[in-house]
Amino acid sequence: GDSVTQMEGPVTLSEEAFLTINCTYTATGxxxxxxxxxxxxxxxxxxxxxxxxxxxxxxxxxxxxxxxETTSFHLEKGSVQVSDSAVYFCAxxxxxVEYGNKLVFGAGTILRVKS
Amino acid sequence: DTGVxxxxxxxxxxxxxxVTFRCDPISEHNRLYWYRQTLGQxxxxxxxxxxxxxxxxxxxxxxxxxxxxxxxxxSTLEIQRTEQGDSAMYLxxxxxxxxxxxxxxxFFGPGTRLTVL
Numbered sequence: 470g471d472s473v474t475q476m477e478g479p480v481t482l483s484e485e486a487f488l489t490i491n492c493t494y495t496a497t498g499x500x501x502x503x504x505x506x507x508x509x510x511x512x513x514x515x516x517x518x519x520x521x522x523x524x525x526x527x528x529x530x531x532x533x534x535x536x537x538e539t540t541s542f543h544l545e546k547g548s549v550q551v552s553d554s555a556v557y558f559c560a561x562x563x564x565x566v567e568y569g570n571k572l573v574f575g576a577g578t579i580l581r582v583k584s
Numbered sequence: 585d586t587g588v589x590x591x592x593x594x595x596x597x598x599x600x601x602x603v604t605f606r607c608d609p610i611s612e613h614n615r616l617y618w619y620r621q622t623l624g625q626x627x628x629x630x631x632x633x634x635x636x637x638x639x640x641x642x643x644x645x646x647x648x649x650x651x652x653x654x655x656x657x658x659s660t661l662e663i664q665r666t667e668q669g670d671s672a673m674y675l676x677x678x679x680x681x682x683x684x685x686x687x688x689x690x691f692f693g694p695g696t697r698l699t700v701l
Binding site: 473505511512513514515518558560569570571572573574575576577 | 615619639675679681692694
């Protein structure tokens with residue numbers, strides 16, 4: 470079945486450091502790929518998405534590129550802030566109708582940013 | 585607030601008791617999903633509805649679990665004879681499915697945290 474593997478945390482960075490959180494996937498068909506973020510005490514929020522190979526999703530300074538050849542969707546940000554401290558989840562959703570667009574999540578990566 | 589809401593936010597129960605959770609999706613969203621999230625893990629799919637029809641159930645959803653969406657609006661998730669292994673965060677999400685689109689964004693509620701003693 471489909472699966473998502475992301476780097477284990479916690480990742481601890483100083484403010485303004487460069488961030489990379491690795492994510493690789495296994496899928497049957499042609500999935501859409503997502504990064505969700507969960508801030509302390511809040512629900513999951515969609516951070517960015519990409520629906521086909523070579524697409525780049527971006528939002529709030531975060532970027533991720535859909536790499537079909539390496540089955541990866543790594544999350545990057547050039548300069549993190551304390552307010553970026555959260556849990557980040559990589560996820561996929563098969564596009565074929567019969568899959569119902571259900572999301573398959575990775576285990577999550579805790580990011581802690583120190584001032 | 586027009587987001588997805590879930591009630592209760594927290595539930596503590598004794599093993600063997602029945603519990604029911606409610607999810608109110610964003611108005612006019614025709615799809616509703618339930619996920620379960622245990623500590624240190626990502627959410628896992630349980631089941632989903634399109635309007636009032638339950639279209640898929642995960643093998644994680646044992647016979648003790650039942651979900652309904654009677655009028656295609658709110659949904660309930662019931663767990664009968666709870667076990668300690670049912671302790672988790674139960675998340676609800678909704679989306680608006682447009683035919684021909686490969687994916688429609690899911691909006692998540694804050695979750696119901698269940699603790700089974």
